[in-house]
Amino acid sequence: MNPTEAAWFDETLRIRCPSGKAPLRLYKFLSSSSKYFALAMHELFLHSRIRLSSRRDFNDPFDTQFGLDFPDSDELLVRCVEGIATRTNTEDYLQRVNNDLEVVRSDLSKNTSAALDKMGIYSLAESVRHPLMWAHYADSHRGVAVIFRHGTDDSFGAFPIRYQDEYPRGSIGEDGLPLHLCFVKGSDWQYEREWRIAKPSAAHSYLELDPSLLWGVVLGAKASRETYSTIHELIMRRAAIGLPGLRLYQAEVEESFELKFYQFVGEEDWRQIELA
Structure with a gap:
């Protein structure tokens, strides 16, 4: 945290x-x-x-949903993605950064949604x-x-x-996704x-x-x-x-x-x- x-x-x-x-x-x-x-x-x-x-089991369709903002500059986005890649020991994000930052934004949005679906909640x-x-x-x-x-x-x-x-x-940052918003x-x-x-x-x-x-x-x-x-x-x-x-x-x-x-x-x- x-x-x-x-x-x-x-x-x-x-x-x-x-x-x-x-x-x-x-x-x-x-x-x-x-x-x-x-x-x-x-x-x-x-x-x-x-x-x-x-969250897919819940009766509230808004539960564990939130808007996700990306850094304004490409440089900040690269730093965010590098931080995620370092913590997760994956080079996939870094390879995408080198190719197309718009692909990265789309990929991060999809991965965020998938990660939230897999979040275990009690x-x-x-x-x-x-x-x-x-x-x-x-x-x-x-x-x-x-x-x-x-x-x-x-x-x-x-x-x-x-x-x-x-x-x-x-906002997505170098320290990852704003997962505290799963508690809103x-x-x-x-x-x-x-x-x-x-x-x-x-x-x-x-x-x-x-x-x-x-x-x-x-x-x-x-x-x-x-x-x-x-x-x-x-x-x-x-x-x-x-x-x-x-x-x-x-x-x-x-x-x-x-x-x-x-x-x-x-x-x-x-x-x-x-x-x-």
């Missing part, structure tokens, strides 16, 4: 966390109707692995309370929200999304309060996590008995192999437009609890 990007992320953290404290928990909403649901839960609970997505939410998150990402409240530990350190590798009205643009979304999406993991060239691959980062799971208000059984069995199997225990919660709809949450405390007993 270059100094400009580091400063940008620091500023974004101040915007999203004005108190100076990052959220202690992050939530991943998952649909129980997905054919990959049981596999995803198995990999996460028993093997501490999450599967990264591609989106999480700062809150489990918003009904629309359950509706859009957890099968209309039939799915689950997995809870991950978070905090002030970067062991989890998630950074907050910056929400803004203006379409993002960045339109203001209409700010209710999601998203944090994101992004890994180059890792779309549709698995990312290993420290088992202690997994905290618990919340069943949606309309979760089926089958979903409950799947989650409960995996929690028991996880404990049997010596991994850190998980907390089990249930969302409920009561006489308000807000969700209520209950924690499983043994047998058939649940007690009401506050979740962020």
Whole structure:
């Protein structure tokens, strides 16, 4: 991360966390109707692995899109391309520079788009309370929200999304592409309060996590008995192999437009609890 990007992320953290404290928990909403649901839960609970997505999988067509500006002079463009070639150990860009700079500009645009398609992304939410998150990402409240530990350190590798009205643009430089703009979304999406993991060239691959980062799971208000059984069995199997225990919660709809949450405390007993 270059100094400009580091400063940008620091500023974004101040915007999203004005108190100076990052959220202690992050939530991943998952649909129980997905054919990959049981596999995803198995990999996460028993093997501490999450599967990264591609921007091509997203419901927001503007996500991970930004305008790309090139240097004004050919000399600066050559220096940028030489910097990229040096870091990537490839001479392809340099050969193109020697032949036709317009080809280079076109080639860089195509390569940027391809690189963004291959970016591995894992989106999480700062809150489990918003009904629309359950509706859009957890099968209309039939799915689950997995809870991950978070905090002030970067062991989890998630950074907050910056929400803004203006379409993002960045300039290609000697230090590479403005990939921090993969953490920008339109203001209409700010209710999601998203944090994101992004890994180059890792779309549709698995990312290993420290088992202690997994905290618990919340069943949606309309979760089926089958979903409950799947989650409960995996929690028991996880404990049997010596991994850190998980907390089990249930969302409920009561006489308000807000969700209520209950924690499983043994047998058939649940007690009401506050979740962020």
